[in-house]
Amino acid sequence: MTEQQKITFPQLYQQLDGLMLRDKTRFARRLHGVKKVKNPESQQAILQEMALEISQAAGKVLLREAARPAITYPENLPVSQKKQEILEAVRDHQVVIVAGETGSGKTTQLPKICMELGRGLKGLIGHTQPRRLAARTVANRIAEELQSEPGGCIGYKVRFSDHVSENTMVKLMTDGILLAEIQQDRLLMQYDTIIIDEAHERSLNIDFLLGYLKELLPRRPDLKIIITSATIDPERFSKHFNNAPIIEVSGRTYPVEVRYRPIVEEADDTERDQLQAIFDAVDELGREGPGDILIFMSGEREIRDTADALNKLDLRHTEVLPLYARLSNSEQNRVFQPHSGRRIVLATNVAETSLTVPGIKYVIDPGTARISRYSYRTKVQRLPIEPVSQASANQRKGRCGRVSEGICIRLYSEDDFLSRPEFTDPEILRTNLASVILQMTALGLGDIAAFPFVEAPDKRNIQDGVRLLEELGAITTDAQATAYKLTPLGRQLSQLPVDPRLARMVLEAQKHGCVREAMIITSALSIQDPRERPMDKQQASDEKHRRFHDKESDFLAFVNLWNYLGEQQKALSSNQFRRQCRVDFLNYLRVREWQDIYTQLRQVVKELGLPINSEPAEYREIHTALLTGLLSHIGMKDADKQEFTGARNARFSIFPGSGLFKKAAEVDDGCGAGRDQPPVGAYCRPH
Secondary structure, X not given: OOOOOOOOHHHHHHHHHHOOHHHHHHHHHHHHHHOOOOXXXXXXHHHHHHHHHHHHHHHHHHHHHHHOOOOOOOOOOHHHHOHHXXXXXXXXXXXXXXXXXXXXXXXXXHHHHHHHOOOOOOOEEEEEEOOHHHHHHHHHHHHHHOOOOEOOOEEEXXXXXXXXXXXXXXXXXXXHHHHHHHOOOOOOOOEEEEEEOOHHHOOHHHHHHHHHHHHHHHHOOOOEEEEEEOOOOHHHHHHHOOOOOEEEEOOOOOOEEEEEOOOOOOOOOOOOOHHHHHHHHHHHHHOOOOOEEEEEOOOHHHHHHHHHHHHHOOOXXXXXXXXXXXXOXXXXXXXXXXXXXXXXXXXXXXXXXXXXXXXXXXXXXXXXXXXXXXXXOOOEEXXXXXXXXXXXHHHHHHHHOOOOOXXXXXXXXHHHHHHOOOOOOOHHHOOOOHHHHHHHHHOOOOOHHHOOOOOOOOHHHHHHHHHHHHHHOOEEEOOOOOXXXXXXXXHHHHHOOOOHHHHHHHHHHHHHOOHHHHHHHHHHHOOOOOEOOOHHHHHHHHHHHHOOOOOOOOHHHHHHHHHHHHHHHHHOOHHHHHHHHHHOOEOHHHHHHHHHHHHHHHHHHHHOOOOOOOOOOOHHHHHXXXXXXXXXXOEEEOOOOOOEEOHHHOEEEEOOOOOOOOOOOOEEOOOOOOOOOOOOOOOEEEO
């Protein structure tokens, strides 16, 4: 081999810039190792081999560039008018804030602007959404605009569903997926651009990501970050990222008339509930002329009950459709399909900012939402129905000014509206922080109080989170309680995809030979209860569910239900099983989610080497394992009352739907941890 044919280190290092980011990092690491090879001939042989591999890797980027679709922008979207300004800002700055109302087009057009800049070739354009429904819907919309199929150049990944391929350039995902990826990809090297959408929602995931990205930017100068927000306090995000530029995009808005129709008027003696107020508002809007109606509801059950009631009115030429995250894809898509006549859409606050429901002319706003809130006194995460903030109410109002002049009927008074807080508290100020502290400690991110959150969490909540993790045996702290160290048990807890208290139960279960039952119970407690109790069929549903009751424990009712479902699935076709769930008053989609979480748990448990029992475990063994995660939720029965006294003198009683409600017990295992709705019979009602 002549000197001219020899491969040199500078030659190969120079070629690395043309590779995908992950390949560049991998080859740079290998080249560093080759420098340590002493034998010149051996070293040259390795370099020759690497030169061929680098050439092949460079071909991947060329193929991606050739496959990039032609990019066009809908002229009628406000964001299209700002395209050049956004393009230049992203080109010239590492972080850009784009503020605009839902309907401005920012969610669907920003990834295309990034692609036009050449982003998405050497790494993915990561695009986060707060909800699975939004991630899937947005991916489908962008793919349609680029005349591509989902999973091609536009892919999406949500919990239990991965539609990302080697050809994907834009990856839609939930913010929770991106957080999970940080565990394996600390520098996020698979991405060259990250778009954090709907940042104004200030969920725990979003705030954690914004803090993590702020720390990451100096180590990834090539990474571009775009933060999108409704026009709610974008200056806060700009300040967080060292005065990053803000580009404001107007929405397509028409005037909206606001009418205040309180459920109960002060001077009115008639009794009227929310359902009747909705009927009256629908009737009032029906006299205004044609146009679809969007009604905001606080939860899934409220949507189903209201939909049933509206359908019984037999409104002429009117279709009633629900919209919430747990609906099947086909049912969700019905909202976006063309139709004749009038449509009434009943939605949770997923329709507030995440999605634009087409054709809405009227909005009915009861003014409430379920807002997760941690009780410092009882140490319980609750999901009460609360009045929404002024900002949320105005977001809801804005849904009906997209296609023409609109009307928003608020089922509360103007004085009530003006007395409400301007913004909803960020989730980090109203949640238990144990899970965040555990994950931050696992990632080696140091003291949570020093982490660059957009808004620092309450010190009391930090202390509560630390105490809970110490109680679970997950961490040890130094004398000042500012530095945390994971115990071996804590390292395992951080890998299980459930609340730390639930994860602790699973790990304890290995000592008692009941890992299978613990996984069934903890995965059930991680979702909304699959058992349904419709308002008009309460007795029938109670009779069906009574078959699963256990004389000793509501927790074991989940095991009984799980075993029944397994038998039914083996005996029935998928369509028959779905129908049987309806007959048994079980929510099929929640059953599927329960099974998915169990499968995910089972996979991690196997990786951790925990033995899964094949024989049924004893009641006492199961409950001993469960108690390790619920030490602060144990109560002693008051001899004189049907009440219990728990830690910190919290008073509670057994939920009336419990299988143990009529049974006198000495000890009650308190609250179902880590869920967003009380499980029947595993819930303590605080006084």
